[in-house]
Amino acid sequence: MGAFTAAAASAGGNPLWYATRSFGLVALALLTASVLLGVLTSQRIATPKWPRFASQALHRNVSLLALAVVGVHVLTTLMDTYVRITWWAAVVPFTSAYRTGYVALGTIAFDLLLVVTATSLARTLTGHRWWRLVHWSAYAAWPLALGHYLGTGTDARTSWGLLFALACLGAVSVAVLIRLAIERREGPVRVWGGGR
Numbered sequence: 001m002g003a004f005t006a007a008a009a010s011a012g013g014n015p016l017w018y019a020t021r022s023f024g025l026v027a028l029a030l031l032t033a034s035v036l037l038g039v040l041t042s043q044r045i046a047t048p049k050w051p052r053f054a055s056q057a058l059h060r061n062v063s064l065l066a067l068a069v070v071g072v073h074v075l076t077t078l079m080d081t082y083v084r085i086t087w088w089a090a091v092v093p094f095t096s097a098y099r100t101g102y103v104a105l106g107t108i109a110f111d112l113l114l115v116v117t118a119t120s121l122a123r124t125l126t127g128h129r130w131w132r133l134v135h136w137s138a139y140a141a142w143p144l145a146l147g148h149y150l151g152t153g154t155d156a157r158t159s160w161g162l163l164f165a166l167a168c169l170g171a172v173s174v175a176v177l178i179r180l181a182i183e184r185r186e187g188p189v190r191v192w193g194g195g196r
C-alpha cells in the first residue's frame with residue numbers, strides 16, 4: 001500500500017482517488033467471485049476433494065470481504081476531494097451531484113449488499129425461506145455494480161478495463177448458464193415448497 005501511495009503521489013494524482021478506483025476494482029472482482037461461489041453452493045456442486053461446506057464457507061468469507069472492500073471504496077470516495085460526494089449519497093440513490101445515475105447504481109448495489117449481509121447474520125430470526133428470498137437480491141447487486149463500473153469507472157475506458165469487465169461478465173454468465181442447466185434437469189431449488 002505504501003508503494004502504491006508513493007506511486008500515486010509521484011504520478012501527481014490524489015492517492016485517495018487512486019485508492020477509490022483500486023478498491024472499486026477489487027470489490028467488483030470479489031463480488032463476481034461471491035456470485036460464482038453462491039451458484040456452486042446453491043446447486044450443491046461438490047466433489048469428494050471439494051465438499052459443499054468448503055464452497056459455503058468460501059462463499060460466506062468472500063462475500064464478507066467484498067462488503068468490507070466496498071466499505072473502504074465508499075470511505076475513500078467520501079474522504080477524497082477530487083470529486084465531492086456526500087455521505088448520504090453512499091446510501092440514498094440519486095443524491096450524488098457527481099454522475100448521479102451511475103453512482104446511484106453503486107449505491108443501490110451497496111444497499112442490497114448491506115440488507116443481504118444483515119439478513120444472513122440474522123438468519124435464525126428471519127427464517128430460512130425469507131432469508132433465501134432476500135438473498136436472491138444479491139444477484140441484482142452484481143449487474144448494478146457492473147453498470148456502475150462501466151458507466152463511471154475511469155479505468156473502464158481502457159482496454160484492460162474493458163477486458164476486466166468482460167472477464168467478470170463471462171464468469172457470471174457461465175455460472176448462471178450452469179445453474180439454469182442444472183435446474184432444467186433436476187427442477188428448481190425449493191423456496192416455498194415443491195422443487196428440490
Ligand code: HEM
Binds near residue numbers: 023109
Ligand atoms: C457494490 C458496490 C460497489 C462496487 C462493486 C463499486 C465498484 C466500483 C468500480 C469497479 C469502480 C471503477 C474504478 C475505476 O475507475 O476503475 C468504481 C468507481 C467509483 N465508485 Fe464505486 N462501487 C460500489 C459502490 C459505490 C458507492 C456506494 C459509491 C458512492 C459513494 C461509489 C462511488 C464511486 C466513485 C465516485 C467512483 C469513481 C468514478 C470515476 O472514476 O469517475 N461506489 N466503483
